[in-house]
Amino acid sequence: MSPIPKTAPFAEEEINLLNRVVGPASQIQRAWLAGFLAGLDAPSLPAGTELLPAAPARPAEPITIVYASESGNCEKLANDLAKAARKNGLKPTLIDMADLDLAELTKAKRLVFIAATWGEGEPPARAIRAYGELMGEGAPRLDGVEFGVLALGDTAYAEFCAIGKKIDERLAALGGKRVVERVDCDLDFAVPASAWIGDALKVLTPPDANRGQGNGQVIAVDFGKPAAAPNTDIVEAEISEHVNLNSSRSNKETIHLALAFEGGAPAYEPGDSLDLYAENDPAYVDELLKHAGLAGDDKLRAELIKSRDVTTLSLKTVETYAAQIGHQYVKALLADNQAKEWIAGRQLIDLIATFPIALTADHLRAVTRPLAPRAYSIASSRREVGDEAHLLISAVRYETHGRARKGVASNYAAERLKRGGRVRVKLKPNKHFALPAGDRDIIMVGPGTGVAPFRAFVQERRAIAATGRSWLFFGDRQFTHDFLYQLDWQDALKDGSLTRMDVAFSRDTPEKIYVQHKLWEKRRDLIEWLDGGANFYVCGDAKAMAKDVRAALVRAYADVKALTPEAAEQAVAGLERDKRYLQDTY
Numbered sequence: 318m319s320p321i322p323k324t325a326p327f328a329e330e331e332i333n334l335l336n337r338v339v340g341p342a343s344q345i346q347r348a349w350l351a352g353f354l355a356g357l358d359a360p361s362l363p364a365g366t367e368l369l370p371a372a373p374a375r376p377a378e379p380i381t382i383v384y385a386s387e388s389g390n391c392e393k394l395a396n397d398l399a400k401a402a403r404k405n406g407l408k409p410t411l412i413d414m415a416d417l418d419l420a421e422l423t424k425a426k427r428l429v430f431i432a433a434t435w436g437e438g439e440p441p442a443r444a445i446r447a448y449g450e451l452m453g454e455g456a457p458r459l460d461g462v463e464f465g466v467l468a469l470g471d472t473a474y475a476e477f478c479a480i481g482k483k484i485d486e487r488l489a490a491l492g493g494k495r496v497v498e499r500v501d502c503d504l505d506f507a508v509p510a511s512a513w514i515g516d517a518l519k520v521l522t523p524p525d526a527n528r529g530q531g532n533g534q535v536i537a538v539d540f541g542k543p544a545a546a547p548n549t550d551i552v553e554a555e556i557s558e559h560v561n562l563n564s565s566r567s568n569k570e571t572i573h574l575a576l577a578f579e580g581g582a583p584a585y586e587p588g589d590s591l592d593l594y595a596e597n598d599p600a601y602v603d604e605l606l607k608h609a610g611l612a613g614d615d616k617l618r619a620e621l622i623k624s625r626d627v628t629t630l631s632l633k634t635v636e637t638y639a640a641q642i643g644h645q646y647v648k649a650l651l652a653d654n655q656a657k658e659w660i661a662g663r664q665l666i667d668l669i670a671t672f673p674i675a676l677t678a679d680h681l682r683a684v685t686r687p688l689a690p691r692a693y694s695i696a697s698s699r700r701e702v703g704d705e706a707h708l709l710i711s712a713v714r715y716e717t718h719g720r721a722r723k724g725v726a727s728n729y730a731a732e733r734l735k736r737g738g739r740v741r742v743k744l745k746p747n748k749h750f751a752l753p754a755g756d757r758d759i760i761m762v763g764p765g766t767g768v769a770p771f772r773a774f775v776q777e778r779r780a781i782a783a784t785g786r787s788w789l790f791f792g793d794r795q796f797t798h799d800f801l802y803q804l805d806w807q808d809a810l811k812d813g814s815l816t817r818m819d820v821a822f823s824r825d826t827p828e829k830i831y832v833q834h835k836l837w838e839k840r841r842d843l844i845e846w847l848d849g850g851a852n853f854y855v856c857g858d859a860k861a862m863a864k865d866v867r868a869a870l871v872r873a874y875a876d877v878k879a880l881t882p883e884a885a886e887q888a889v890a891g892l893e894r895d896k897r898y899l900q901d902t903y
């Protein structure tokens with residue numbers, strides 16, 4: 318029922334507006350509002366007007382929430398925390414670490430950091446500048462600032478939650494007072510993260526902020542998706558195209574996957590990704606079950622194929638294996654501090670095959686975590702393909718420790734998804750990798766599958782008849798065998814939706830040529846485009862390519878504009894600050 322009745326002395330649309338605010342407000346927020354309004358009008362009310370008793374309005378206590386996020390998880394949690402803080406009578410200030418001015422931290426009374434780790438123990442790309450400043454000598458003292466840190470990560474990485482851990486240590490070293498213990502979350506962070514938010518609010522909410530309830534209890538908040546969010550539920554799609562874009566003579570396999578949505582495609586924008594819910598390779602699961610002595614358990618087999626991460630081998634897996642099963646050699650591996658080294662390049666199957674012991678189904682459940690979806694950049698624009706979404710998926714295959722390995726989701730897509738089959742996906746919006754206005758120029762650097770979002774960009778700009786110029790840098794191994802979406806680019810160059818394209822095929826020449834070499838070669842035009850206001854986008858490999866591309870751009874500035882290396886670095890940092898240097902790397 319709406320709290321403001323139709324009989325209230327307001328127009329109907331005003332009553333609707335008020336109900337939108339007051340309806341979902343907490344008891345504390347309503348008490349504050351009542352007190353505020355009473356205080357506002359008391360002096361000017363006609364004598365004899367009766368006011369309902371209400372608590373006097375006091376300024377809400379502040380809380381500063383900083384998030385360091387790349388794919389949006391920490392950002393979403395920070396928003397959840399802000400919402401919950403507001404309901405508990407606090408006044409949150411929400412800051413993307415990309416925009417953080419460290420001086421703001423010194424003014425904070427209560428401070429929360431929610432931070433993800435990327436690369437191999439690195440900060441999210443957007444947060445690199447502020448993170449460097451926080452860790453640097455010039456960081457301000459934070460004496461007396463009450464803080465708590467929530468860290469997000471993935472136990473599959475050696476540097477699990479490294480950035481959250483380092484921020485937590487640093488805030489304490491700068492004089493901050495840790496009032497909430499850090500929690501390190503794995504990929505299945507929803508439950509521990511919302512528990513941490515609840516605990517943090519209990520500690521960070523001053524008792525008198527809860528005066529509406531008077532019992533110091535924290536108001537629980539439903540962290541469901543906001544009403545205005547695009548459709549981010551898991552949906553099923555039919556595979557309408559499944560094409561390997563590499564030639565049969567390539568040693569790579571990159572699948573163009575067209576997904577058709579019956580009830581309408583999720584409302585994606587160019588730059589967004591889809592989370593794909595894959596299944597494990599049945600042959601791998603069968604081998605695993607054989608080693609575990611559980612080959613006949615069909616129920617377990619189905620469960621493992623569908624919903625458990627049966628490949629990742631992390632330190633946590635080894636610790637759980639030792640604790641649950643008590644295998645003496647595994648215990649020794651941990652005791653000798655050799656486990657971290659041993660797990661490099663290995664998977665769960667190696668652990669069970671190397672240290673065999675009869676396992677139960679529950680043992681296997683205990684050493685596996687839920688199977689997480691994998692993100693894939695959307696390679697199409699809805700304006701061009703309607704209710705479809707296209708993905709470009711490179712099959713991950715390699716050999717380590719004498720065993721052939723296959724990436725779970727990419728090989729599910731390459732080997733087991735077929736035209737006419739179905740797959741489950743969920744939209745993963747990325748507002749930090751979006752197109753600018755149509756009259757602005759764009760430069761896109763996307764070797765390998767990094768080119769996927771740029772196909773969406775070009776399609777979109779064609780559909781809206783954008784007047785800005787577009788320049789694509791693409792690279793792969795061989796022109797003849799690995800030129801992904803070659804015909805699309807030729808068409809786009811013909812119809813003008815792509816103005817320029819430069820390619821680098823690393824294995825066509827004795828000396829390896831990559832996109833960063835092409836950037837350097839074209840540096841004069843590149844800087845001219847950037848001086849004219851172009852946005853610069855980089856997508857694809859985070860380990861080497863993204864760093865090399867940035868370094869090439871710094872060198873280009875130094876050379877073309879005759880700048881010192883420091884000034885050239887500042888020029889690129891300026892692009893980042895202005896959100897004109899945008900990355901989506903993995």
Ligand SMILES: Cc1cc2nc3c(=O)[nH]c(=O)nc-3n(C[C@H](O)[C@H](O)[C@H](O)COP(=O)(O)OP(=O)(O)OC[C@H]3O[C@@H](n4cnc5c(N)ncnc54)[C@H](O)[C@@H]3O)c2cc1C
Pocket residue numbers: 388590628662691692693694695709710711712713714715716717723724725726727728766767769901902903
């Ligand atoms: C925002 C975003 C967008 C993305 N877009 C795309 C895209 O458009 N196209 C695309 O193909 N991918 C994309 N990815 C990557 C994708 O999500 C998956 O990570 C990738 O497909 C591998 O998943 P998998 O399940 O096949 O492999 P997994 O089972 O997850 O195995 C991958 C793991 O295997 C190990 N490994 C891989 N190669 C080697 C090697 N040579 N030696 C030793 N170990 C190795 C590493 O530990 C690696 O983490 C994107 C990722 C993100 C975060």
Ligand SMILES: Cc1cc2nc3c(=O)[nH]c(=O)nc-3n(C[C@H](O)[C@H](O)[C@H](O)COP(=O)(O)O)c2cc1C
Pocket residue numbers: 385386387388389390391392433434435436437438439441469470471472474475476477478479504859902903
């Ligand atoms: C390419 C890549 C690299 C990652 N590197 C690490 C890492 O080194 N350590 C870690 O704990 N987590 C790592 N993660 C996991 C992320 O921290 C995790 O997915 C987190 O939820 C992302 O949060 P965000 O969406 O706010 O960026 C990595 C994830 C990806 C996709």
